[in-house]
Amino acid sequence: MTFVELKSVSLTYRLGKETTLALADGTMAIGKGEFVAVVGPSGCGKSTIMKLVTGLLPATSGEVVVAGQRVTRPIKGVGMAFQNPTLMPWRTTIDNVLLPMEIVEPHKRRFRRHRAEYVARAMALLKTVGLADFADKFPWQLSGGMQQRSNLCRALIHEPELLMLDEPFGALDAFTREELWGVMQALWLEKRFTGVLVTHDLREAVYLADTVYVMSRRPGRIVMSRHIDLPRPRTLASTFEPAFVDIVHELRDRIHQEHAA
Amino acid sequence: MITGRTREIVQLAMPWLAMALFLAIWEVVCVVFDLPEILLPRPSRVFEVFIQRIDILLAYCWDTLWTTVLGFLLAIAGGVMLGVLIGASPLVYAGLYPLLIAFNAVPKVAIVPILMIWIGVGPTPAVVTAFVISFFPIVVNVATGLATIEPEMIDVLYSLGASRFEILRKVGIPRAMPYLFASLKVAITLAFIGSVIAETVGGNRGIGFLMLSAGARNDAPTTFAGLFAIAIMGVAMYAVCALLEKRMTRWAFRGQLVS
Numbered sequence: 001m002t003f004v005e006l007k008s009v010s011l012t013y014r015l016g017k018e019t020t021l022a023l024a025d026g027t028m029a030i031g032k033g034e035f036v037a038v039v040g041p042s043g044c045g046k047s048t049i050m051k052l053v054t055g056l057l058p059a060t061s062g063e064v065v066v067a068g069q070r071v072t073r074p075i076k077g078v079g080m081a082f083q084n085p086t087l088m089p090w091r092t093t094i095d096n097v098l099l100p101m102e103i104v105e106p107h108k109r110r111f112r113r114h115r116a117e118y119v120a121r122a123m124a125l126l127k128t129v130g131l132a133d134f135a136d137k138f139p140w141q142l143s144g145g146m147q148q149r150s151n152l153c154r155a156l157i158h159e160p161e162l163l164m165l166d167e168p169f170g171a172l173d174a175f176t177r178e179e180l181w182g183v184m185q186a187l188w189l190e191k192r193f194t195g196v197l198v199t200h201d202l203r204e205a206v207y208l209a210d211t212v213y214v215m216s217r218r219p220g221r222i223v224m225s226r227h228i229d230l231p232r233p234r235t236l237a238s239t240f241e242p243a244f245v246d247i248v249h250e251l252r253d254r255i256h257q258e259h260a261a
Numbered sequence: 262m263i264t265g266r267t268r269e270i271v272q273l274a275m276p277w278l279a280m281a282l283f284l285a286i287w288e289v290v291c292v293v294f295d296l297p298e299i300l301l302p303r304p305s306r307v308f309e310v311f312i313q314r315i316d317i318l319l320a321y322c323w324d325t326l327w328t329t330v331l332g333f334l335l336a337i338a339g340g341v342m343l344g345v346l347i348g349a350s351p352l353v354y355a356g357l358y359p360l361l362i363a364f365n366a367v368p369k370v371a372i373v374p375i376l377m378i379w380i381g382v383g384p385t386p387a388v389v390t391a392f393v394i395s396f397f398p399i400v401v402n403v404a405t406g407l408a409t410i411e412p413e414m415i416d417v418l419y420s421l422g423a424s425r426f427e428i429l430r431k432v433g434i435p436r437a438m439p440y441l442f443a444s445l446k447v448a449i450t451l452a453f454i455g456s457v458i459a460e461t462v463g464g465n466r467g468i469g470f471l472m473l474s475a476g477a478r479n480d481a482p483t484t485f486a487g488l489f490a491i492a493i494m495g496v497a498m499y500a501v502c503a504l505l506e507k508r509m510t511r512w513a514f515r516g517q518l519v520s
Contacts, residue, residue: 054420076422082413089512090435102431103421138512155417164420 003032003194004053004162009062010219011048021219022048026062028213028222032161035188035195037205039251040215041258046198048220050164053196054078066162077104079155079163079193083170085147087139093150094135097122100158107158125153128190129183145176149183156187165197169204178236181207185233202248202255207234214251217258224254302482307489310482317471322490324467325456328384330498332391333452340396340448341441344403348437349429354404365397369455373462387459387467394455395448402444406437439513442506449498457491 009026012019022045030036038046051057052064055071064071079100087096101107101118111118126132129149139147148168155163165184169177185208188195199205205212206228214224230244238244284304290296291303298306311318347354369390376386410432418428460469468487475483507514 051416054416056416056419074419074422076420078420080417080420082417084411084413086411086414086417088414088432088435090438090510099431100421103418103423103427105422140512158421 001032002029003034003067004028004030004196005063005065006049006052007063007065009052009059009064011045011052011057012060023052024219024221026052026220026222028225030194030196030211032194033192034210035197035208036211036213037197037199037209038213038215039199039202039205039255040220041217041255042200044215044218044258045220046200046215047166050080050166050196050198053162054080054164075162077158077160079158079160081148081151081155081163081165081168083167085139085144085151087147087150087154089138089140092136092138093131093142094119094122094126096139096150097126097153097157099154104158122153122157125157126150128187129153143176145172145180148172148176148180152180152184152187156191156193159191159193161193163193163195165195165199167199168197169201170199177201177204182236184208189233202251203239206230206244206247206251207239212247212251214254214258223258224251226251299479299481302485306482307485311486311489314483314486318468318486318490321466321468321471321487322494324384325387325453325460325469325491326494328387328459328467329391329449329452329456329494332388332393332456333395333449335388335392336395336399336448336452337441337445339392340399340444341403344400344437344441345407345429345434347400348404348407349425349433354408361397361400369394370458370462373459376459377463382463382465384464384466387456387464387469390459391452391455394458395452398444398447398451399441402440403437406440407433410436439506439510442502442510445502445506446499449502450495453491453495453498 006026006028009023010021011023012021014020026049028036038049040046048057052059053066053071055064055066055074058072066075069075087093088099091099098111098118101111107118123132123135126135129152131146131149131153134142134146134150139150142150148171151168155165169180172180181204188208195208197205197208209228212226212228213222214226215221216223226247228247230238230247234244287301287304291301302310343357347357372393373386373390376389380386380389407429410428414432415428418432423431456467457469457472460467461473464470468491472484472487475481475487
């Protein structure tokens, strides 16, 4: 069943008199519970796709459909995580994670009276990412990797049907990044939300995604869609197996074509 | 090698040492060059007058203090409200910002005579001048705090379904707090300037008035005692604001806490 559908969507940014075509003819269909990754050369409009799907930007032409509904304004209750963890420095980790509960219905109405229940839920989630002991710490007392874990928890606490990730591991060191791939995969295997990951790391894309979309240079166009049928759960060791490496090379070749063009 | 503890003590003592040195040099200069008292009284003489006239100084200090603080509190209330409006709405920002700049460019001394025509002599012009002069930095800082929220943070909240008001309440206001408290330190010193100007131009009480009338009698030591009194009050109120800032926005001083 298709959950997110882009039908020949384009987007033109207008800045003064200049117009920039950021995305041309974007067409993709993401099934419910599918995890897709969008890769491409830098500046190809990957992040534009995020904004279009969530309705933060209206499409210039074409149609975006999420859960059977045409997207015309920001859709509610989506989980989002960016490269910048955007945690609130005046809130402790657990209060940061609980933020969506204060905004998303029906939790918003219940939050005050059932606070203990929600705290327990947030604690459970923090525990799965290994942050149980840091719940009462402030974000600025955490390392970059820990901040990004909290960020993922905040994006997932309200069990969104759709999770949008915009290079969430981009600013982390290689070891932490690879560790968080595992955390992300475990969360997805457990909750089976629909995930869209924008990244420029091809190993990351292949490790996490069911389908990888390759975008062309600006104006971004989807030039390739590659189904990843490697068994799950994938491990770091499996990223060095020939089957995995072959896919990465295949994707890389396609992107190099774009750079050469 | 200076150990941590000694270093801390030295650091605490430094402001007092600097002040003592400053006063000592002043005293020596007065004595060596045999300056007439009317030109520059010796600090020891100023202290003498300070003690002699402590009653009237305290009474007038109180006048200056309460008018300043009242004007300052009004400026906080008004400044936060207007700052939130300007920071939250680009339209209000576009409309009011040039007006605010123009308003701030007007020398506040110039408005005191107008205030006196409107409300007469007394403590009210001092309160109003303190308000007017300390209002601007508060508005600008609060607006800046709101206007510089990370766009990603807003995206996260929008896609959760938050309203603009919720974004303001959950992110905007807390984020503007360190900016507000930072501006208070500037604003309180300005408020003192405002109320003293008003007392000098057209008051019948307060330190500004005391200094003016002492000056008219060529009583330089009393004028300087007034200056000292204002300086002391200014530093004390600044310290209160700085302490409040540390208490209220602990997270904004994270660098010092983590290390």
